[in-house]
Amino acid sequence: MKFIFVAPIFQMEITNVLNKGKHIGHGMYISNSQTKIQHMIHSERVLLENGLSLMKDLQKVKTYFRCEGKYEGNPDEAEYGFNKVYNMLRQGQYFLDTLWKIKDHGSYVREGFLFFYEGEIERVTTDSTYYYRGSLSHINSLSNGSRETVRFDHIELEHGIKLFVEQLPQDLSDYGSYDATDWHFYSSVPETRANYFLTLARSHTVIPMKLLYYCSLLESIYSIDSSEINHKIAERVAITIGNSTDDKKQIYNDIKKAYDIRSRVIHGSLIKPNVKDSLIPLTESLDIVIRRVFKSNIFKVLNYKSSEEFNNYFLERLLSITKD
Template sequence: MKYFYVSKVHGLELNRTLNKGIQVVDNLRLSTSRKRIEEKADDFFIELVGMLEYDSLLYGPYLYAEGEYNLDGEKNREDRLELLNYFMRLSQTLPNALWTIKDNSVKTELGFLYIYDKDKDLHLEQASVSSNTRASYFLNSHGENVDTNFTFDEVSECLKRYTLIFDQNTAELEDMETAGIVTTKANRIERFMYFLQSARTQSFLPNRISSYCTALETLFSTDNQEISHKMSERIARIIGKDFPSREKIFKFMKTAYSVRSSNVHGDKLHKKYRSVEKQSQISSELDEYVRQLYNFVTSDDEIGPIYLRDNQDELIQYFNKLTLA
């Protein structure tokens, strides 16, 4: 028996056609080839998937994986759903990696797993099509769904960088198991990504801004004293190039923390920040700073290894040198 996993990618425009496609992680690939879908889809697959979903798969980018399915090793039909869920969790690698390049609302929603006979001589008691959805419904920094264009080189480069620190083993875990690891074993970068994903699902912008701040604290907070001041200072020092730019960033982070404080404590926002337009501007600018900071800590030769070791003392020493030197 063989398996074929496929999931439509929403919100992504590519500047070229991908046939075999770009490898994402494991044997999961990104493609735009209509022919590949048509080759795999027979009447059995189309009937169970439905014509509307099938037609959607034929146009635009999608993620797919294929390989041998060990029918003899199958304990029960739940094994097929576990395999489907594994690939759906791997599929989240793509929107996470694309975010490191620029703001977007790329996402996968519905995934299908087709188990079929190698020669398409279908035995209906063995063949099956399973489907499931993912809860992570990403929006852009304005809380909107938009199509975003990426070049082939942008997609290739961000996947190459992102998968260097991606722990594929977590894709084998159920959601509750992953949540437990976040609060017990995950390093700062892994915890950051968990909170970032939460932020990117928020359409209510004060919540989104609050979640961005929480994500940043997993990277730059080392105690619970004067958090907003220390965060603003450290972030300004890292990404500001000179005093004027650092002062601008410092003041902006104070603004973001003001919104967060009112939001999480159930207070009314200051009248300066009550308009959707102002919240959208803060969210968009904060999203860009978060991206710059993530790319910095995952590429800098000095601080990057400290995060991977998750060494608190080393991190404190680094920030002391950064702000006092």
């Protein structure tokens, strides 16, 4: 029996046509070719199971994830079908998260379907088919809080795929399901916690909330205690990714400003209206800083260090700084 999984990608365009799609790992492709979509639209069974709404989304957004293959087991097992469709949705979601590390975007995958069938899909009309559908609630926005379509060219897409494949596990059986998880809170790996807070920040259109989660993200990487936290984080980020004195000062000052907003949000305090217009540029700046952090080697350097080694690492970096 054959299967096909398809999920539209919102707020994303690819500058060149990908007729065969681009493989992103484990049989999953990203594509904007309408040929396969037209075949499914002409399938009476697919339209019956799927409804017109999702098919119209596929035609409208143009970019989508696709996975095809053969399955030798029993697709009528509901547990397998539902876990499989969510597994693929999560794989697509994590790929889009990886693309953020190339550049800011608000692209997201919301729902997808998994269809098992015999023969040619456009001619399937019998009841010997199996259909599963799943949806995610996570919707991204740009760093400025807007939800606009972002275009990716061939080179950016290739860089994103390379980065994604490098971190893709060999076994995807536990890669995602419809059950909510909280394991990242208990992970000793800083990057795991950082990715979780990045997901929360990117899902918010409310700028102060973005800044709150950006600060939590930086804390998950650069701190293991709670004393003088805002000063330590600003200083440590600046000395590890700053390229010049001016660059380090800008990073330091931006993070300190972000922490002031974070404190007001957490404690329910008033954010003065006269600073509102400065928050979007601040958030855009923090977004760039955090992307630079992810591109640095900080996770490899800090992983599995003891508390003393952790603090000494930053102290040595601070004391070894020389003027430009």
